Amino acid sequence: MPPLREVIARHGLAASKALGQNFILDAQLLDRIAAIPGPLDGARVYEVGPGPGGLTRALLRAGAEVIAVERDRRCLPALAELAEAVGGRLRIIEGDALAIDEPKEIGPAHVVANLPYNVGTALLTRWLEAERWPPWWRSLTLMFQREVAERIVASPGGAAYGRLAVLAQWRTTARLAMKVNRAAFVPPPKVMSAVVHIVPAEQPEGVDPNRLARLTGAAFGQRRKMLRRSLSAVDGALEALDRLGIDPERRAETLSVGEFVALARAL
Template identity: 75%
Template sequence: MAGPEPLREVIARHGLQAAKSLGQNFILDRQLLARIAAIPGPLDNASVYEVGPGPGGLTRALLETGAKVVAVERDRRCLPALAELEAEFAERLHVISGDALEIDERAEAGDGAHIVANLPYNVGTALLLRWLAGPWPPWWSSLTLMFQREVAERIVAKPGSEHYGRLSVAAQWRATPRIAMAVHRSAFVPSPKVASAVVHVVPAEEPDGVDAGLLERLTAAAFGQRRKMLRSSLKAMPDALDALAALGIDPARRAETVSVAEFVALARALSSS
């Protein structure tokens, strides 16, 4: 039995070209796409939500695991190629034409869905923060997302490293992220100027007594002036200095040295004050 049409031929047949304005970079290697689709674990009959499927390479890889896929594509040029996949995989693929930032993804994919996507670089961080925010536990079971390598390193960074910052705390205070795979820029068409990596995130238990919005404001203030001492960067937040003293956190420290657990403790103290 003949295998699927090579992605390069699919792209050529539909006259597709990655649009820089949409942050598109297509992956053509089906073996690599299969490895990405395997990162969340067994997906047979599972619900998967994909953003930016493009010509459908990762979409096919996910469908071949037995998953049921909801894919959101903003670029209408890609819809005919995706329609072919819809026809081939009967009722296991539903393609939505629209902007992922405006979609009610929970309503479309359902609770417990795995989010898997080669994210457009220009909206990747915004989507990640959206999925990390809100009520906890979240509606999704896991995130498997392609980022520029530098962004991936910020997501998993530890205190004291050059990449540690607001994104690190947002990703780690109630979830567990890891870099699951490095991806060389030669894997993409067109080849981006930077390396990429796939990040896998699973939700963890939410710490008690912490207001998520307050934690976000706290890290925004602390890392907004990351070279300043906490006593300076947090001076605009009521009771922050008293909370630092009560927790034994030296106000002469800088934000990049403060652990996720310490930020959570500080937010908890401010939430109850």
């Protein structure tokens, strides 16, 4: 395949602000991202928003079988060239990732993606809130704005700790795998980025994911208020706090992931 810059120029591709696109052209950096999930030789990988195919190339160099979903029709000819060059190891789906039935259309796979900024959190939330566990995905290696990445891996007590941290950590292991300077992108975004790696873990028994989601939504929806106020509209929550010995005058950001799990189980 010709150099990525040449492909981008030949097809007249420019990152679309409306689609939240920022391209990475540094092959060494892309290879480092592709290495985060571990060996991918012969593994199935699902990529969201491949754009001109920079990360896709790195995944293919790692030996992966790649399924990529792209809604930007401008990028499809460049991706089609790449698919033809690798002899069936790349399948392109034209469409919106939010509309994909992944268990049916993708199957067991590692997810590796430089997620478009405007859909990244929505996709992550959907993947983490799945009722069926273990999920269809084997691991998530995802590029986010650094602020969002720090919220995913945050510990209790800090300003970054919130609903997203509890959602990510109650039945997965999440770590910040790599920080990425804004200068690595074309065009450079206004913010720094980071890659988060998430692996499914065992789900605590007796906890309904929907109940935990509603509980954390209420608690962090009014995070400056004490739990006795923020959880007052959740049936049985105040009584559960009392049974568990959790001070109702604490604020949501002081509760550990384990305490939220215990509270959801008590409800």
